[in-house]
Structures are given as C-alpha cells and as structure tokens.
Amino acid sequence: MRASMTTVKIAAAVAIALLFLTVHLMVPGLLTELFDLLRRGDIMETAEYIRAFGEGAVVFSFLLTLFVNALGFPPAIIFSTANTLIFGIVEGITISVVAETVGVTISFLLLRFFFRDTAEKIISKSPRLSKIDKYSGEKGFVIMLIARMVPYLPSALLNAVGALSSLSLRDYFIASLIGKFPSTGIEAIIGHDAILHEEDPTRIVVVVVFAIILIGWAWWYERRVHQ
Numbered sequence: 001m002r003a004s005m006t007t008v009k010i011a012a013a014v015a016i017a018l019l020f021l022t023v024h025l026m027v028p029g030l031l032t033e034l035f036d037l038l039r040r041g042d043i044m045e046t047a048e049y050i051r052a053f054g055e056g057a058v059v060f061s062f063l064l065t066l067f068v069n070a071l072g073f074p075p076a077i078i079f080s081t082a083n084t085l086i087f088g089i090v091e092g093i094t095i096s097v098v099a100e101t102v103g104v105t106i107s108f109l110l111l112r113f114f115f116r117d118t119a120e121k122i123i124s125k126s127p128r129l130s131k132i133d134k135y136s137g138e139k140g141f142v143i144m145l146i147a148r149m150v151p152y153l154p155s156a157l158l159n160a161v162g163a164l165s166s167l168s169l170r171d172y173f174i175a176s177l178i179g180k181f182p183s184t185g186i187e188a189i190i191g192h193d194a195i196l197h198e199e200d201p202t203r204i205v206v207v208v209v210f211a212i213i214l215i216g217w218a219w220w221y222e223r224r225v226h227q
Contacts, residue, residue, distance in 0.1 A: 034064070041074050043195060047082040057086060062099045069103025070110075072156030076100055080184050081191030089192065089203070097184050101177040104159050108172055111163035140167035141175050145218045148179025149211050151186045175218075182211035 037049055053060045065079045076096070084092030144167060147158055162172045185207040192198070 038068065038074050041078050043078050043081050043085075043191065046078055047085045050082060051086050058095065061086070062095055065096055065099035066103040066106070069100045069155055070106040071103075072107060072154075072159060075152075076155055076184070077152070077187040077191055080188040081195070084188045084192040085195065089189065092192075093181070093185050093188050096188060097177070097180045100155070100180055100184060101173065104155055104176050105169075105173050107156075107159040108163045108169070111160055116164060134166065140165055141171040141221070142218050144172060144175035145179045146215060148176050149182045149214070151183045153183070178214055178218075182207050182214065185210075 037046060050057050050061045050064065061079070061083055065076070065083070068074065068079055069076055080093065080096035080100070082092075083096045086092065087095060140162070144158065144162055147153060186204060189203050189207065
C-alpha cells in the first residue's frame with residue numbers, strides 16, 4: 001500500500017511538472033513574464049498587464065489570482081487591489097475572493113495529498129499533537145473562518161495548517177470562501193484608495209460590520225453542526 005501510494009504521488013508530481021511544461025510550449029515566454037511580474041509585485045504594473053488582455057482580462061485575472069493563491073506567494077493583496085482598479089470595487093473583490101478560494105482549496109488538496117499521511121505519523125506519536133489534531137477537526141471551521149478574516153495574514157500558512165490538520169475539505173472551503181470577503185475587502189479597499197488617493201471610511205465600516213456578523217453566524221453554525 002505504501003509503495004503504491006508513493007508511486008501515485010510521484011505520478012502526480014510529474015503530471016504537475018508536465019502541465020507547466022505544456023503551458024510553456026504552447027505559450028513561450030508566458031511563464032517567464034508571469035514570474036517576473038510576481039517577483040516585482042508592482043500593483044499598477046500588474047493591473048496594466050491584466051488590462052492588456054482586453055475582453056479576456058476577467059478570465060486571465062481569475063486564473064492568475066487562483067494560481068498565486070495555490071502557490072502561496074506573492075501576497076494576494078497585489079492582485080485583489082489590481083482587480084479593483086480594473087473592474088471596480090465590488091466586481092474586483094468578488095472576482096478576487098472566488099479565485100482566491102479556489103486557489104487555496106487547490107493548495108489544500110495538494111498539501112494534504114502529499115503530506116497529510118506523514119503528519120499523521122508524527123501526530124500519532126504525541127498525545128498533545130493528537131489532542132490538537134482532534135480539536136482541529138471539531139473546532140477547525142470557526143478557527144479557519146476567523147483566521148481567514150484577518151487581513152494580511154499569510155495565506156500559505158493557513159493553507160498548510162488546514163491541510164495538515166483534521167479539518168474537513170467542506171469546512172475548509174466554506175470557511176475560506178466566507179472569511180476571505182472581509183479580509184480581501186479590507187486589503188483591496190485600502191490598496192485601491194491609497195493608489196487613487198481616495199478616502200471613503202464607510203466602505204471599511206461596512207466590511208467590518210459584515211465580518212462581525214459572519215463571526216456570529218460561524219459560532220451558531222459550529223454549535224448546530226456539533227450538537
């Protein structure tokens with residue numbers, strides 16, 4: 001069983017590498033341009049690069065934001081802010097949240113597939129880690145939801161913690177989708193207003209109130225699920 005699982009993991013890693021190779025062969029130079037863009041992390045440059053795709057800008061922005069969140073770097077604020085500059089506040093945040101959620105879910109699945117079994121072996125040897133792991137399965141939804149609501153918290157860290165814990169895929173996805181609205185909203189609005197030299201505190205207040213309502217809902221949901 002262990003040997004067959006190792007073979008599957010090797011095959012999966014090769015398939016991922018072949019996917020990047022296929023993209024490189026189909027669109028030479030694209031990956032190099034993207035990695036250079038990601039390395040510089042310039043929001044205005046990123047916005048102009050996405051805008052250059054014209055009618056396909058929405059799809060390209062969605063895929064780029066998804067890819068960055070699956071990868072775990074650079075900070076997602078670069079792309080959420082760029083999206084608000086291109087598509088507007090509401091549309092930009094919506095695109096960013098959905099793409100980010102799909103991206104972190106892909107990261108969750110990959111990390112869990114490649115590393116969860118190793119984590120389980122380590123956890124099983126420690127009563128304290130086993131207790132924490134059990135707690136993550138019972139209370140992980142609320143913890144992940146609140147963590148996702150915190151602006152500027154490294155997404156890669158939450159992806160790894162979620163994947164290596166007992167948190168279910170369903171709870172992880174829902175917590176990420178809902179939790180990202182306030183955090184992404186705050187990051188994108190602050191970035192948008194700073195670049196365009198605008199200031200509208202009402203938007204931030206609305207997002208914060210929305211976050212408080214979501215925390216209350218999460219508490220109710222967690223109690224109902226585990227009754």
